[in-house]
Amino acid sequence: MIISRRTALLGTLAAATPLRFARADDTIKIGGIVPLTGPAAEAGKFMQNGAKMALDAINAKGGVLGKKMEWVIEDDATTNPGAVLGFSRLVSRGDCVAYTSSVRSTQVNAMAPDALKAGKPVMFGGTDPSTTHQGNPWLFRCRPNDSFSARVIADYAVNTLKKTKVALVHSTDAFGTGGMNALVATLEKMNLKPVLVQGYTNQQADFTPVVLAVKSAEPDVIASYFTFENDLGIFARQLRQLGVTAPWVGSPSIISTTALNLAGRSLFGTFGIADYTPDASPEAKAYNAEYVSRYKVNPDNQSTWVYDALNLLAVAINTAKSTDAVAIQTALRGINGYKGTEGTYRYDANGDGVRGYNVVKNENGKIVFDKRVEFES
Amino acid sequence: MATFLQLLFTGLGIGAIYALVALGFVLLIRAASVVNFAQGQFSMVGAYLLVVGFNVLGLPYYLSMFLSVVLMAGFGVLFAGATYWPLRHRGGLPVIISTIGASIFLENIVLFLYGPSPEVLPGLFDSPGIQVGPVFMDSQYLSILVASTILVILQYLIFEKTLLGKKLQATSQDKEMASLLGIPVVAMILITFGYSAALGGLAGMLVAPVLFVSVGMGGLIALKAFAANIIGGYGSIPGAILGGLLLGVAETLGASYISVPYKDAFAFAMLLMFLMVRPQGLFGEKISEKA
Incomplete structure (x- = not known):
């Protein structure tokens, strides 16, 4: 028998194809969009580190439904179109049972309509309060939202530091505007009006006017x-x-590892509110120890929310005993008291799980835990 | 008044950054008729070279700076070979597209090689700055202002007073005629690319202590620098400087007195205004299309 090159090629492909599919079936896939390029590429690295730790822990304990959990990622280029595009690439793979989205609210909001169409749970880290109030049942937040951050900032500034003349500086993107609105509303309830509300657009070379x-x-x-x-x-x-x-009391970016490295002395003595800080809970402490021993840098909230997101999904899929989207969704909503690195998760109907923030102080470059403020709702 | 003076100083400082990058643009436009959209990325690469020399290898600051400038000149020649040379007979547009492609390539190759962590570089002087009456003068802004002045004078002298400069200009105006006169056209173009990359790299190193060193730092300033180039007059050296300074001052004052979120809009509104009212820019000559 003479075998032509084409037949040989087709034969090889045919032989290889079932193998490939068999391997694909071995894992349960979670799709994730990650900033691999663009201004937040640094955060993307932290995200991948956190995800790796979560997957190793989950899979060491037997994985999900007897299979290994896998996280497949697409670049979001730190832009809204990039996030939407990356998400649609993940959806079109067809083999992801749930997704992780961005830590940037503007990107989560941009891809929310597609998440609704995809009809599978999407875990995200953005803190714009409005994201979970748009009637999208598939979004699950893995950090506290900014209605809580605003309450903690206002509480700390007014009741702890005893100050009343608040100047508010915020980014004009969805995150910054959401936070600004929440803080102004919270101060209003305390009968205070900020002496200044100043927005700025992202990626400025100079802040003198601000x-x-x-x-x-x-x-x-x-x-x-x-x-x-x-x-x-x-x-x-x-x-x-x-x-x-x-x-100065800042939102979590003020205590991020990158900011501490870039700003150095200029941030000494500032206060930050942190959804993640190592001393807030035993879970946070253990996470910090393992992260440092693995990666030789300190972790921050860029990695913790992804770590929690994948762990929550593992818990939900195991509880649901199924990878059916509605079953996972129901199981996630049933989570009540899961202790993650970001705090204790109790999901409500909107998809908000954590309701508390830590206040920390930058003492000569060292982040010192001050207190945790928890809210019932 | 104090606020105004402070804004004026900062505006000039930021403007000088635009001007420095714009100078690199102008050089290539004049000598090789190339609009190089990777000029901002030259600055980024230069800053990263300084990071490698100073932060990683631990060489003295000024030595690392000098070595980086030399390396950038070599890099400019390589850049010319890759983006300009193969397309030189195809007119302006393919080269422009090719430089845009190169800018994306450079950002991603640095991201790949160096990783996404932004880096911190110290300024030229240890002191953060000096207080002159009500105005705080950031030492790095001062350095940038001084460096731009020196470079402008240097560039003027090279182009107008030396034989090399005249050869460069002749090459720019008419390559065929220049080569008939015995000017080594290829060498002239390569020299220009090398000098322009060195200049862009130096701009990046001067800006680094202000903006931090990140992969995206070039894009942030290059677009404004290009606008400065149009405002000052396409291909004009004094125009690039004045355009950069004007742009820096206008956006800083506009941001402070009108609206901070619209800061970038002021810069580009000014560009639009110039394009409508005085398209040849401040120092440009009116050129009608050749038949």
Whole structure:
């Protein structure tokens, strides 16, 4: 028998194909969009580290439904179109049982309509309160939302630091605007009006106009919602250079590893609210120890929420005993008291799980835990 | 008044950054008729070279800077070989597209080689700056202002007062005629690419302590620098400088006195205004299309 090259090729393909499918069936896949490129590529690395730790732990304990859990990722290029595109690539694979989305609210909001169409649970880390209030039953947040962060910032500034003249600096993206609205509303309930509400667009080379606006408003405390660490770093340096010394309570980016590295001394003495900090709980402490021993850097919330997301999905799939989307969704909603690195998860009908923040202080570059503030709802 | 002076100083500082990058643009436009959209990425690569020399290898700051500038010049020649040379007979547009492609390539290759962590570089001077009356002068902004001034003078002297500069200009105006006159056209173009990359790299190294070193740092300034180039007059050296400074001051003042979130809009509104009212820019000559 003479075998032509084409026949041989087809034969090889035919032989290889069932093997490939057999291997694909061996794992339960979670799709994830990750910023591999763009300004948040640094965060993408943290995410992958956290996910790796979660998968190793899950699979060491026997995986999900007797199979190994796998996380397949697509780049979101740190942009909204990138996130939407990456998500649609994941959906079109057809073999993911659930997804993880972004830590950036603007990207989560951009892909929310597609998540609704995909009809499978999407775990995300963005903290814009409105994301879970748009009637999308598939979104599950793995961090506390900013209605809580605003309450903690306001509480700490007014009741602990005893300050009343608040200057609020925020990014004009979905995250920053959401946080700003929540903080203004919270202060209003305390009968306070910020002396300044100043927005800025992401990725600025210079923050002098913002700093001068803060300076001339003469606040006794600064509150901030910064999205990107390099913006925060430039603002922090110029704030100190231009002689503003008011205490500063910032959203979690102020204590991120990248921001501490970039801004250095300029952030000494600031306060941050943190959804994740190592000393907040035994789970957080254990996570920190393992992360440091594995990767030789300190973890931050960029990795913890993904770690929690994959663990929550593993718990939900094992509880549901099925990879059916509705079954996983129901199991996630039934989670009540799961202790993750971000806090204790009790999902409500909207998809909000964690309701608390930690307040920490930057003491000469070291992040020191002050207290945890939990809310019932 | 104090606020205004502070804004003016910062605006000039930021403007000088745009001007430095714009200078690199102008050089290539004048000598090789190439609009190089990877000019911002030259700055990024230069800054990363300094990071490698100073932070990683632990060489002295000024030595690393010098070595980086030299390496950037070599890199510019390689860049010319890859993006310009194969397309040189196809007119302007293919080269422009090729430089855009190169800019994406450079960002991603640095991301791949160096990873996404932004890096911190110290400024030229240890002191953060000086207080002059009500104005705080950031030492790095001062360095940038001084460096731009020196480089402008240097560039003017090279182009207008030296034989090399005249050869470069002749090459730019008419390659065929220049080669008939015995000017080594290829060498001239390669020299220009090398100098332009060195200049772009130096701009990146000067900006790094202000903006931090990240893969995206080039894109942030290159677009404004290009706008500065149009405002000042396409291909004009004093135009690039003045355009950069104007742009920096206008957006800083606009941001402070009108609206911070619309800061970028002021820069581009100014560009649009110039394109409508004075398309040849501040120092440009009115050129009608050749028959």
